[in-house]
Amino acid sequence: MASFIADRIVEIHRQLHDHLPSEPALRVKALESILVARGLIDSRTIDAWVEAYSEDIGPKRGAHVVAKAWLDPAFKARLMADGAAAINELGYLGDATSHLHVVENTAEVHNLVVCTLCSCYPFSVLGIAPNWYKTAAYRSRAVRDPRGVLAEFGVVIEDTIEVRVWDSTAELRYLVLPQRPPGTEGWNEARLAKLVTRNSMIGTHRDLTPKTGEAA
Amino acid sequence: MDGVHDLGGKEGFGPIDVNEPEVPFHHPWEGRMWAIENLTAAPDWTIDWWRHVRELIEPVDYLTRRYFDQWMQTQTAALIDSGILTLEEVISGGVVSARTMTGSPMQHHDVIAMVAARAKDYSHQIDVPPMFKEGEEVRARLMGATGHTRLPAYVRGRVGAIHAHHGAHVFPDASARGEERPEHLYSVVFRADALWPEASGRAEKVFLDLWESYLERP
Numbered sequence: 518m519a520s521f522i523a524d525r526i527v528e529i530h531r532q533l534h535d536h537l538p539s540e541p542a543l544r545v546k547a548l549e550s551i552l553v554a555r556g557l558i559d560s561r562t563i564d565a566w567v568e569a570y571s572e573d574i575g576p577k578r579g580a581h582v583v584a585k586a587w588l589d590p591a592f593k594a595r596l597m598a599d600g601a602a603a604i605n606e607l608g609y610l611g612d613a614t615s616h617l618h619v620v621e622n623t624a625e626v627h628n629l630v631v632c633t634l635c636s637c638y639p640f641s642v643l644g645i646a647p648n649w650y651k652t653a654a655y656r657s658r659a660v661r662d663p664r665g666v667l668a669e670f671g672v673v674i675e676d677t678i679e680v681r682v683w684d685s686t687a688e689l690r691y692l693v694l695p696q697r698p699p700g701t702e703g704w705n706e707a708r709l710a711k712l713v714t715r716n717s718m719i720g721t722h723r724d725l726t727p728k729t730g731e732a733a
Numbered sequence: 734m735d736g737v738h739d740l741g742g743k744e745g746f747g748p749i750d751v752n753e754p755e756v757p758f759h760h761p762w763e764g765r766m767w768a769i770e771n772l773t774a775a776p777d778w779t780i781d782w783w784r785h786v787r788e789l790i791e792p793v794d795y796l797t798r799r800y801f802d803q804w805m806q807t808q809t810a811a812l813i814d815s816g817i818l819t820l821e822e823v824i825s826g827g828v829v830s831a832r833t834m835t836g837s838p839m840q841h842h843d844v845i846a847m848v849a850a851r852a853k854d855y856s857h858q859i860d861v862p863p864m865f866k867e868g869e870e871v872r873a874r875l876m877g878a879t880g881h882t883r884l885p886a887y888v889r890g891r892v893g894a895i896h897a898h899h900g901a902h903v904f905p906d907a908s909a910r911g912e913e914r915p916e917h918l919y920s921v922v923f924r925a926d927a928l929w930p931e932a933s934g935r936a937e938k939v940f941l942d943l944w945e946s947y948l949e950r951p
Contacts, residue, residue, distance in 0.1 A: 518815060519811065523734075548805060548823070549765055555831065556835075557834070559839075562772060562839040566767065566772070571756075605852075616855065641849070648800065649749045652750070654750075660741045660928075684942075686942045687855075687883060687943075
């Protein structure tokens with residue numbers, strides 16, 4: 518049972534800070550060893566989790582969602598109305614996506630997603646968040662200087678385009694629907710999905726092109 | 734809580750590493766920590782209690798340690814607090830009562846199924862009608878809250894407008910104490926020039942999801 522007492526946690530953190538090895542790899546190894554010795558975890562199960570999040574559960578799921586939305590107006594309508602229900606059609610509903618909200622980029626609007634208070638991210642549809650997304654630099658600046666942040670990513674937004682920043686302060690999670698690039702008429706879903714970058718679904722990439730898939 | 738985790742709008746953090754390799758885990762220990770966090774918990778933990786334990790990391794560690802290293806600290810502290818591990822065994826590396834895990838390890842398809850089963854609905858039906866309507870101006874309360882809260886400092890006292898009503902969701906301030914108390918939740922939109930002194934005339938919009946008790950009529 519959790520104590521729900523902050524002072525108790527502060528004291529535990531202090532002890533851990535003072536007594537654990539200085540290298541994170543050693544700290545995590547020590548934790549895994551204890552959990553294994555206590556019979557609370559199986560290292561082979563950890564292997565399976567790492568493999569699943571390295572291969573299947575990642576931004577290629579989100580790219581599939583985006584490509585399908587580009588091709589299928591009825592799916593897009595369902596996705597915009599209820600993101601969680603729509604991704605469930607593809608088997609991607611899961612951890613941190615029960616309240617998925619999709620925000621669409623248009624010629625007039627650009628969307629950018631952040632979590633200033635922790636590092637909320639729609640795991641089951643985008644996988645593990647990029648490290649930069651979880652840094653103080655991104656979390657502090659995305660809400661205050663979104664155009665400056667975008668410029669660092671090489672994205673220059675014209676003054677006439679409205680920038681909307683979504684700070685994930687509740688259990689809603691945000692997925693950006695990027696614009697379909699010109700020059701992709703007649704492409705099928707699999708080919709389109711290859712163009713969709715992870716960053717375009719967070720909002721730190723805007724203009725996809727028929728070449729973006731090859732560069733990634 | 735007025736901690737260093739409340740980073741929105743804080744200045745001085747410098748450039749973003751936009752060229753980091755696009756991989757899920759940058760070190761093997763990061764992937765292992767991700768798995769450990771997903772596989773160990775006490776039944777009464779809430780997402781907000783876990784977030785609060787993370788916020789309570791020593792400030793210097795919070796700002797300088799990598800994300801999954803913070804998870805190591807958070808998970809270990811929460812496991813110790815719940816009596817699942819002891820501080821002594823974590824520090825010494827020696828286990829008091831060793832036992833072997835029974836059963837087969839999870840396979841790839843088990844993980845896929847477990848991630849799907851993690852879809853958790855935080856919404857609730859409540860009898861109280863919502864206090865605010867779409868389009869209505871609201872002010873985020875100037876006074877924050879000690880303990881866990883999801884009202885960031887950068888909007889406190891600032892006027893925005895209700896963009897959408899999401900129904901009632903579990904209230905994080907109470908959830909972090911192990912209580913389930915749903916409350917109306919809104920998407921609230923603020924103009925940049927209502928938030929930042931240097932943003933005069935800038936039309937960017939910042940949207941936050943804020944609970945009803947964080948808001949008042951201006």
